[in-house]
Amino acid sequence: MKPYAQSPLLVTFCGADIGPWRIVSATTVCGEPLSPAPRLWIGEGRDTPALPDARWSLRATTSNARYTAASELSAMQSKQEGLGRPGATRAALIPISKSPTWWGMAQDARRAIFEETSHHIAIGLDYLPAVARRLHHGRDLGEPFDFLTWFEYAPEAEPAFDEMVARLRATPEWTYVTREIDIRLARD
């Protein structure tokens, strides 16, 4: 996968019979589940169609930062590592949707919950560079999930990753999450 692109990059994630990642588990945290699938296939770019026989297909796009302040962005950029590290043989795809109440709030109200109250960025920083991450936005594309977040890490970082998602799920921000699936993957 390419690193954060300057221009938005459309990414298609398919639960299918083929693909480089084996689906180890798919836990429905809340909302409607996805159909079971053995493997995850990932296509990048607008000219890459979904696999025709996929069990499910989710699309979303990288974009500009929506909440991150300049000081936070430079802290992240100085600590984070890119996708595709040879040792990062574990991954997670976490599709999430938020409620109409969340989306109806003004920018400063959402930012206050996101960071000043829930410390979303600060929590993420605690797990850099072990966990590499790329966020994709689906809401404006009419997709079923507002966000598809992709994480990569080494097998020994899995307990830390579990701790990170548990801390995030305990925040006030997460009371606005209406659907969440936690899909864990291994590259083999």
Add this chain to the structure above:
Amino acid sequence: MKPYAQSPLLVTFCGADIGPWRIVSATTVCGEPLSPAPRLWIGEGRDTPALPDARWSLRATTSNARYTAASELSAMQSKQEGLGRPGATRAALIPISKSPTWWGMAQDARRAIFEETSHHIAIGLDYLPAVARRLHHGRDLGEPFDFLTWFEYAPEAEPAFDEMVARLRATPEWTYVTREIDIRLARD
């Protein structure tokens, strides 16, 4: 046209031979022009395809507020009127793109230029309720324009509308605009 939708609404604007709006003028403010067309056709929803014989076709979606603070949102909501007023027989469609430098900036840096320095929201408030407005986002859709802003007003409000766009174009924010077309329309 429907008012601000809670869910994103995909809108397709076509320069064509048919459509409810006559194109009075199309001025290229900066960047590449659009092909000339006599009329503007507007389609709403993801199931509405572009006109097959359109001269050009631009798509973008309504979305959540990106910069507006709660106090500004309530000031706007208490003053603004909806689209489709019988007396609003003039309109403008202003497609705009911004530079990679703009999109690479953190949220607080963009907000500071947008409002604290350029007073984008405050300027817009000066022309409510005479000018009704709906903003559509195209960047994450891979469209040629980052924004398509649609404005409706009565013929007697045209000088005020001209003043508003002149004030916006004189702001520091506008130094990041790389392409802008000012399309004026009349309903007949």
